[in-house]
Amino acid sequence: MQLSEAVGPSGQEESIRLQLEDLWRPFTTTMRADAMGNLIAMQQGSGPEPRPAVMAAAHLDEIGLIVTQIEEGFLHIAPIGGTDRRVLLGLEVLVHGREDIPGLIGTRPPHVLSAEERQKTVPWEKLFVDVGLPAEKVNQLVHVGDPISIRQPLLTLENGRVAGKAFDNRASVVALTLALEELAQREHAWDFYAVATVQEEVGLKGAITSAYGINPQLAVALDVTFGKQEDDSKIGVFELDKGPTIGLGPNFHPQLFQRIEATAKELEIPYHLDPTPGASGTDAWGIQVAREGIPTSLLSIPVRYMHQPVETLARRDVERTGRLLATFVAGLESSYRPGWEDEVDETAARSDQ
């Protein structure tokens, strides 16, 4: 889970990608970064050629901030992705300028504000990053457009829970790494593509282009979902430490869903069902409609306090997700293709004739 501390706002995934390349290299047959910066690792299967391919995607990027203007040495900022400005005040950050410069996020103190202003969240234009350097020095080191990441160490809580930043989606990158490790030891007929996608938080971009490039026969996206926490949300939230969620709905191929569910049962891994009537908001949504369409599924790890620097999860859910993915992939027969229930009657009707 140390990956959560690595730096990788959307569009700035290069340094974490390099770390991941080192981590993945022992387990892969080939590895490449594509034009968008997606890391595409392939683990060759043992089935006969032409070998089908299954792609598992977890996004590498995290939400972050960007410098929009520099005023008297203070940095004006804007979000990269869905950054929640309610949680920014008082945070420590790292400004990726000519060099990495630590800073913190400040705003005017409550004493000088009107009662009305104190009741509102601070708008973007009134948030600043303060790096504690004289203006001339700041102008030398920082430019408009430089990205900023949140500094937050990993924290271990009770009962195997951990907290930190960027669990969305480093938790899934870890699960994907575990699956790669496991599959390196196991026989699998299909080629397995592990893809660390970029720019998910700004529009599923890496998933859309990498799915087109790989053109796999099946795909599984890995992401995080909402953990049950102390507020009044009831639907679409999932208890921690009760396993990953499996998506069902238009974004997911029904037979692929059934097969993954069956695998979870077989492994006695607990899981939740995540009914999703429309857009899943994950890489799965982009992958499914690549080229002529790709049967796609989604495994998600429940995480509390999404898009906050204190995202919290249960370690065991990450391990379960990796194990479930690996066993699913290892179990794919060369001839397997998900079909449709009405095709089954068609085949039955034909064999009757």
Next chain:
Amino acid sequence: MNLGLLTQLTQAFGPSGYEDKVRALIQEHVAPWADELRTDPLGNLIAYHRGNGKGQKIVLAAHMDEIGVMVSHVDKEGYLRFTRIGGVYPLHCIGSRVRFADGTHGVIYLEHREDTSPSPKLTQLYIDVGATNKDDVPVSVGAPAVFVRPLVQQGERLISKALDDRIGCYILIELLQQVQDSPHDLYFLFSTQEEVGLRGARTAAFSINPDMAIAVDVTITGDTPKALPMAVTLGDGPAIKVQDSGMIAHPKVRQLLVDAARKAKVPYQLEVLRGGTTDAAAMQLTRAGIPSGALSIPCRYIHSPSEMVDSEDVANAIKLLAAALA
């Protein structure tokens, strides 16, 4: 600055989906300089410059279309209701004039309203073409129209309707003449339907399948009264895109443009835009992904009928791009 050409370009009729007249005009100006010229199924005009076989395959895109309105209903009294083509703001419309393809002019005004919200809704506006009743209206439901406003030059500033993005078209036309020796395979893409969702560039980029794509479009500035923080100023040089709401520019493309600015010794600015995007956002997602970026011309009052750019920024953008493609 070829003001004659820019006047023709900005004044041509070309709302999204109906770019024929702009296309014909551009075609006339690029034909002598292009090795090949074609129009694709969505109406994009693609002018090709053949390189020496050692360069890269690069798309440069500027969109031909402009925002406008389309008649959605004609009432009994002969007033027209309309819908927007692209990002048309009701506040900009009141008192504006629009022109239809057949030359009919109309005035947009606001019906009497009881609600006191600062901005009216589009449905509270109508077009008056001077008709006395329904049968007297010369245009019908589905007819598109564009805003009317001439090009004016005042000092270094240029003011007109549709500088978004005819100024980009202008730059590409001038640029094509200057890059005749470029080693690269260059595709000058004059795209359609940008204002309604980056549509033309998306399909054109699929057909061309380039190694790199650069959009040339306008961006907003932070130099007007009480503007939100934005480090782009009119006249301080073309802006090299870092990020906008639709795209993060590929670092390689951004660096190429920065290096070119230094080489050409032209001033430049870096751009982070909160709202809005360009054709590059669509081209980026083509096939397995195309490294994409954008060069922006700082522009005040975008999507109003009086957009304002600086002619030095325009000249510097041409120099910058010529250096990048040399």
Next chain:
Amino acid sequence: MKHERLVDILQSLSNVMSTSGDESEMRRALRPLLAGQVDELRVDSLGNLITLKKGTGESQLRVLVTAHIDEVGMMVVDHTPDGALKVQAVGGIDDRLLPGLNVCVGKEQLPGVIGIKAIHHSSSRERLKAIPLKELSVDIGAENRKEAQRLAPVGTRVTFSTQAHPLGELIAGKAFDDRAGCTALVALLHEEPFPFDLYGVFTVQEEVGLRGARVAGYAVAPAVAFVLEGTIADDLPKKEDVGPTSQIGQGPVLTVMDRSYISAPWLLRYTVQLAEKLGIPYQFKQPGIGGTDAGAIHLTRGGVPSLTLAVPCRYIHGPISLLKPADLEATITLTSAALRHLTAEQLANN
């Protein structure tokens, strides 16, 4: 196709339960209707039913005609301790229409009802407010959570349960968006071969974002595409002089521009001229409203000139909509004519 047969197909397709992502029942209903009428038939990885009707060989064009087989509805997402089903919308549903409805739950077609708090117990303020879907639930008679989970597990589809029937001079039924288009496409595929290969695709997941059409458009890679729809007719009496979107009885509805695309001007012009020449009524859809599969198809690969022709329908996206068979017939006639007169030269010149 004969009037009675057409109405019969429309009514039978209207009764099929087929929400976005769960369209097996529609494919099952279509297969016998297409038997012997098409040369190839396959289902792709999203569930699109892709058929090929080979042409006479006169023309090398490749033409796509689509109609979507999904409908708006709901999906079970949770169960209450008392055995009620909590649901979320699949596609755009009008919450105001739901209270007091009968619905149909799952493959077994279990009947269910959506009731609300009695008027006696509702405050005067509550009576003025539309109740959002998340506050509603479906009652199938289950007594507790466990029974509800067994009968209608999470993910189960919930649809309107309307059975189609004639109403005055009109036909009433659910899901005319887009069973009207599906019926028209079936009728076209029953015609004599066209001069070119015609791909008739029954698309999935239109209501959740034009998903099926996008991949089908990519797979077929046509030179031109027609999209058959059932569209909004807002032609009730109104105090204000505003557009009706489209009107029942005025013939096929042609799209100029909606939120998803702008029709290729030449294709629209060509179709209008044909309609006028052949004396087929037509109307323009009020621009700027709604979106269709054409929005996805026209952006596939290098771009595809596209046009949507629709049957005007009142009350679409609700439990019961109305259409006039003459509009459906005219839509088929006009689409057929537009297909049969289409030439490669027209495409090349535009």
